Each structure stands twice: as C-alpha cells, then as structure tokens.
Amino acid sequence: MLLLMLLVSAVWVWVAVVAGVALWWASHCRQPTGSLQLVHTGQHWVGSWLLPTGEIGPEQPVRCDYLGPWLVGLRVGRQRIWIWPDSLPAAEQRQLRRCLHRPGR
Template sequence: MLSALVALLLLSREYRYQPTGGLRVVKSDYQLSAQWLSEEGELENEQPVNADYVGPWLIGLRVGPQRLWLWPDSLPAHSQRALRRLCHRPGR
C-alpha cells in the first residue's frame, strides 16, 4: 500500500512538470540541439539533445536534463518523419 502511494505521488509529480509548448530541434554537424517554444511564443535556452531510442512507434529523447518520450500521436506525421531523419545515425 505504501509503495503504491509513493508510485502515485511520483507519477503525479512527473505529469505536473511535463513541458508544454513546441520543441524546435536543429542539427549542426552531428550534434542535435533544441529550444522549447512556450505557448506565449518565447524561445527558451538552447539545450543539447540525445536521441537514445528511435523505434518504429516511439522516440526517446533527452533534452538537457529532461526525459521526453514521443508517441506517434504526439506530433504530425511530417514532423515525426523529419525528427526521425535528424536522429538517424548511418550504419544503425
């Protein structure tokens, strides 16, 4: 019972601190970086991006210290294809 309560508190905290707005990802040479675009239209500081999981249905990104999972319905199809092209490493 106690472990279920702790898990519920941790999940609610993660949900509450999920980023909102848009994520602008750019690639220069072999490095990905991103900036959050707030709902007010302001760009935040640029942060390094590491795509550590690119599966057929799910993309796992680390944007600075944050962990971000992108599901197929979390962005338009053309944006998802563009992000997959950015994250693709030749030979993998």
C-alpha cells in the same frame, strides 16, 4: 493482538498508496509541454522550448537514444521526452526519422 496487527498493516498500505500517488503526481507535473524547436548545429542537435509567454527558452543539447518503429526517445538536456511519430503526417514522419537516424546504428 490480531486486530492491532491488521490496523498497523492497513496504515502501512495506506502510506504506500499515498506515497505512490504523490510520486506519480510529481513526475506528471514535471513533464514538459509545448513546442520543442530543433536546430542542427554541425554534428549535434540543440533544442529550445517555446515558453508560454511566446519567448524561446534556452538551448539544450538533444540526443536521440531510441528510434523505434512507433516510438522515439529523446533526451533534451536532462529531460526524457517520448514522441509518437505515427501521429505525424507520413512526409513529416519520414523527415523526423531521417534527421534522427545515425548511419551505422
């Protein structure tokens, strides 16, 4: 009886590990790659991904919902994008922060 319980427990642990790896892999494959081009249209930002074919993808609304000292969180359409601006040259980092900062927040 004890052996059967250990075997069933081991199977469930194995199923949980495989499911976790599958979920991680699926989310990793959906991460966007490439260049995002941002355009300011009045009050709002829109972005387009540069596709592997060299064409520009469809415009999507862009919203900055986190602007921290070492990390910037953007929503591009329904995707969540994290940017580490400290890897940019200082002038470009300041320019990015000025573009995304909203006074009063």
